Amino acid sequence: MRQPIVHCPQCDHPVTWNKTSLFRPFCSERCKLIDLGQWAKESYRIPDTDEKPQEEK
């Protein structure tokens, strides 16, 4: 029975897609965390604004 192989999005390491690959599609927890960190950075890209709250009346 063949198991599909995917490549880790982070380091391109081949990962067997089965129950033992806990961090699929990543090869390891480390690669998974790196990827999540990059997503977080993207979402934190907020333009500079004044700290004054906008008042709406």
Ligand SMILES: [Zn+2]
């Ligand atoms: Zn990896």
